[in-house]
Amino acid sequence: MSGDICAHRAAHGELVIRRCTGCDRRSHLPEPACPWCGGRDFRSDPASGEGVVHTFTIVHRSFAPGYQGREPYVAAWVDLLEGPRAFGHVVACAPEEVRVGMPVRVTFIDDLPHWRPA
Numbered sequence: 001m002s003g004d005i006c007a008h009r010a011a012h013g014e015l016v017i018r019r020c021t022g023c024d025r026r027s028h029l030p031e032p033a034c035p036w037c038g039g040r041d042f043r044s045d046p047a048s049g050e051g052v053v054h055t056f057t058i059v060h061r062s063f064a065p066g067y068q069g070r071e072p073y074v075a076a077w078v079d080l081l082e083g084p085r086a087f088g089h090v091v092a093c094a095p096e097e098v099r100v101g102m103p104v105r106v107t108f109i110d111d112l113p114h115w116r117p118a
Contacts (some may be wrong), residue, residue, distance in 0.1 A: 001044075014046055015049040016044045017045050017082060017086075018043070019043045019044075020036070021041045021043055022034060026084045028085065028086040039084055044114060045082070047081075047082050048080070050104070050106075051115070052079055052102060053076050053104060054074065054077045056075065056098050056100070057075055057101055059074070075087070078115055089114045091116055099102050103118035105118045
């Protein structure tokens with residue numbers, strides 16, 4: 001799955017996940033090879049965009065370029081209904097309201113997946 005396809009789908013509000021054609025496992029990691037079998041051939045599957053917060057951290061002081069001055073923000077791993085885990089910021093709620101197990105839905109900011117309360 002190329003970055004161009006992902007960017008196009010994100011621009012149209014569609015979350016996609018990769019399915020390895022070698023082992024049929026799904027992932028949402030931007031890696032060139034399947035983390036399970038090492039295969040390099042993927043198919044793009046549309047995802048519901050729904051999931052639950054697996055874990056998160058509230059960032060109070062960022063050293064990452066582009067994020068300084070935006071604190072506090074929540075960085076989270078989300079378990080998608082389709083199985084894989086995806087990363088992004090939780091938005092549209094106060095950081096102290098985020099909880100493990102909280103249902104979330106994808107939203108796109110600058111063509112990147114973020115999560116808002118469902």
